[in-house]
Amino acid sequence: MIVDIRTYNIVPRKMAEYLQLFEEHALPVQRRHIGDPLAYFQTIHGALNQVVHIWGFDSLADMEQKRAARDADPAWTGYLARTEGLVQSQENKIARPTSWSGIS
Numbered sequence: 001m002i003v004d005i006r007t008y009n010i011v012p013r014k015m016a017e018y019l020q021l022f023e024e025h026a027l028p029v030q031r032r033h034i035g036d037p038l039a040y041f042q043t044i045h046g047a048l049n050q051v052v053h054i055w056g057f058d059s060l061a062d063m064e065q066k067r068a069a070r071d072a073d074p075a076w077t078g079y080l081a082r083t084e085g086l087v088q089s090q091e092n093k094i095a096r097p098t099s100w101s102g103i104s
Contacts, residue, residue: 001097002056002057002095003054003094006091008051008053011086026079029079034055034066
């Protein structure tokens with residue numbers, strides 16, 4: 001398994017709007033093509049205005065295939081249009097769980 005760890009920096013005072021749009025428009029598409037996230041967090045201490053989400057895949061090929069299907073979904077394009085200007089920046093990491101992490 002590999003995990004995609006994404007940190008999005010949201011425009012200050014726009015977090016509630018971003019999370020609502022994600023839940024209503026992106027999450028159904030993500031679930032349809034990728035599945036549920038392993039985790040989805042909003043920071044409350046330290047660097048603020050961030051969401052951190054973690055998605056699991058069998059391999060890099062699995063991730064690319066599922067993302068391509070998601071990206072081809074018109075509902076995904078609609079979500080991206082709705083959230084334009086809400087994300088200031090993002091950081092992505094691909095990691096592999098350790099044998100004792102509880103995620104395999």
